[in-house]
Amino acid sequence: MRLIKEHSLQKLEYLRKYIKGYLNATKRLQTKYYIDAFAGTGKCLLHNTKQQVDGSSLIALRTEGVFSKYILIEKNENNFKILKECLKNEIPEDRLNLIEFYNGDCNVFLKEYKFNPSPYVGYFVLLDPAGPELEWETINVLSKLKKIDLLILYPYDMSLVRLVTKYPWKLDKFYGSKEWLDIYKKRTSATNARNNLLKFYIHNLEQLGFESEFIDCRPIRRKFREGKLLYYLIFATHNPVAKKIISYIFNKELDGQETLKFN
16 A cells, blocks of 8 residues: 655645536536546555555545546556555445556556547546656647646656756656756756746646646645645646636635635
C-alpha cells in the first residue's frame, strides 16, 4: 500500500470535489471517461498515523454519479496487482465492469489510445506523477481533444529541481524541449527559477491551445497553506464551466465555504 503524507490529503480532496462537480455539470453528456495515469494501489496509508485512506482511483469510483468508463494505468507491477485486488474487494461488480486496467507506461498507453474526438464525449484526466515520468508529448496528444479536462501535478520542488544536474534528459522529455535549461541557467534565485519554469510550463500549455483564462494553478505545501512548497496542481481545459468549477474549489472549498451549485 502506498505511503502518503498530509499534503496528499489536500490534493485528494481537491480531486474528490472536482469529480463531484464534473459529474454534476456533465449529466447531459452521454459519454465521459475518467483516466488516472498513475493510479497507484487504490488505498493509501497516511504516513504518521498509518490510517488507510482512499487513493485517486477509489475516490473516482466511489463518487456519486458515474463515468462511462474508468481507465486506470499503473506502471509498477506490484502496485498494479494490489490495485486490482483492492478494487475487487471495495467496488460493486457493476462498477468494476466499467474499469479498463493497463499495467505499463502511461505515456505509451495515452499516445496510442484511440480517443473519440467527438464534442459529445468528455474526458477528465488525472496526471499525478511523483517526478518527471509524465512526458510533454503525452499532454500534446491529450490537448487535441475538444472536451478534455486535465489535472496535472507539477512536482518542481518535490523532485524536478533535483534532476537538473544528473538527469537533464529526463527534464527534456518532461518540458518537451531543452529550453527549460536556458531558463534555469538565468535564474537569480531558487524562487526565481521555480517561478519562471512554472510560467514556461503554463505558457507551453497555452501554445497547445489551452487559453490562459481556462488554466488554473494551485500551490500545495507541506501543511495546508503553510510550510515548504512541494508542488503545484495545474488545471487545463477548453471549457469555461470546468474552469469555473475548479477555480471555486481551489479558492473556497477547503476553507469550509458553502458549495457552489453548477447547472
